[in-house]
Amino acid sequence: MNLTTTQEKLTLRIDGLAPALARITAVAGNTLREAGRNKLFFGLLGVTILMLVFSVLLSDLALADQKVRLVTDFGLAVIPLVCIGTAVLLGAVLLYKEIDRKTLYAILPKPIRRSEFLLGKFLGLSLLLLGQLAALAACWAGVLYLRGGAFSLALVQALALSYVEILLVTSAALFFSALSRPVLSGVLTMGVFMIGRITYVINDLMQATKGVFAEVPAMRVLGRVLVALVPDLSTFNIADELQAGVAIPPAYFLHATLYGLSWVGFFVVLSLLVFERRDLV
Numbered sequence: 387m388n389l390t391t392t393q394e395k396l397t398l399r400i401d402g403l404a405p406a407l408a409r410i411t412a413v414a415g416n417t418l419r420e421a422g423r424n425k426l427f428f429g430l431l432g433v434t435i436l437m438l439v440f441s442v443l444l445s446d447l448a449l450a451d452q453k454v455r456l457v458t459d460f461g462l463a464v465i466p467l468v469c470i471g472t473a474v475l476l477g478a479v480l481l482y483k484e485i486d487r488k489t490l491y492a493i494l495p496k497p498i499r500r501s502e503f504l505l506g507k508f509l510g511l512s513l514l515l516l517g518q519l520a521a522l523a524a525c526w527a528g529v530l531y532l533r534g535g536a537f538s539l540a541l542v543q544a545l546a547l548s549y550v551e552i553l554l555v556t557s558a559a560l561f562f563s564a565l566s567r568p569v570l571s572g573v574l575t576m577g578v579f580m581i582g583r584i585t586y587v588i589n590d591l592m593q594a595t596k597g598v599f600a601e602v603p604a605m606r607v608l609g610r611v612l613v614a615l616v617p618d619l620s621t622f623n624i625a626d627e628l629q630a631g632v633a634i635p636p637a638y639f640l641h642a643t644l645y646g647l648s649w650v651g652f653f654v655v656l657s658l659l660v661f662e663r664r665d666l667v
Contacts, residue, residue, distance in 0.1 A: 406499075413503055439525075469549075473515055478571040480560060
C-alpha cells in the first residue's frame with residue numbers, strides 16, 4: 387500500500403514537470419518574438435555590425451603587423467558591451483511592459499505560476515542575447531578573415547565567458563525589473579555592471595596604505611559592502627591574456643563559468659521571491 391502511494395506521488399510529480407516546462411517554453415518563445423521585433427534590438431545589432439566592418443578601414447591606420455590585433459581588440463571590447471547594453475535596456479522593461487499593457491493580468495489567472503512566467507521571460511531574453519552574440523561573432527570572424535586573421539579557440543572561450551557575464555547582467559536586470567520601475571531598474575543594473583567591472587580596482591585601493599579607502603572608515607565599509615554584494619565581472623574578461631598570448635587554463639574557464647552561473651542563480655531566485663510577493667494591482 388505504501389509502495390503504491392509512493393509511486394502515485396512520484397508519477398504526479400513527473401507529470402507536473404512537463405506541463406510546467408511547456409508553459410515556461412511558451413513564455414520564452416513569446417518573449418523571443420516580442421524582443422526580436424524591437425527596433426532598438428535591430429538598431430544596436432546593425433550599428434555594431436557597421437562598427438565591426440569599419441574596424442577593417444580603421445586597421446589600415448595601424449602598422450602592418452598590428453592590423454589583426456586591432457580588429458581583435460575591437461571585437462573583444464565592442465561585442466560584449468553591445469550585448470550587455472541590450473540586456474540592460476530590454477531587461478529593465480521586461481516585466482513593466484506586461485504590467486503596463488495589462489497583458490500580465492490576462493496571463494496569470496490561467497494555470498501558470500508567476501515563477502514559470504518569470505523563468506520564461508528570462509529564458510527568452512537569454513536566447514535572444516545568445517543569437518545576438520552569435521550574429522556579431524560571425525560578422526567579427528568575417529572581418530578577421532579579411533585581415534588575414536583566424537577565429538581561434540581562444541576567441542571562442544572569450545565569447546563564452548562574455549556570454550556568462552551577459553547572463554549575469556540579464557539576471558540582475560530581471561531582479562531589478564521585478565523590484566522597481568524601468569528607469570530605476572536600468573540605473574541599478576548599470577551600477578552593478580560598472581562596479582563589477584572595477585571590483586578588482588576597489589580591492590587594490592582597499593589594500594593600499596593611502597587614499598580615501600584607507601583614510602575614511604566609512605568609505606572602507608562601503609568598499610567592503612560593494613565587493614561583497616557585487617559580482618566581480620573582471621573574471622570574465624580575458625582580453626589582456628589573449629593579446630599577451632597566454633593560454634587560458636581549463637580550470638580557470640570552469641571556475642569562471644561556475645562563478646558566473648552561481649550569481650545568475652542567486653539573482654534569479656531573488657527575482658522569483660520578489661515577484662511572487664509583488665502586488666500587481
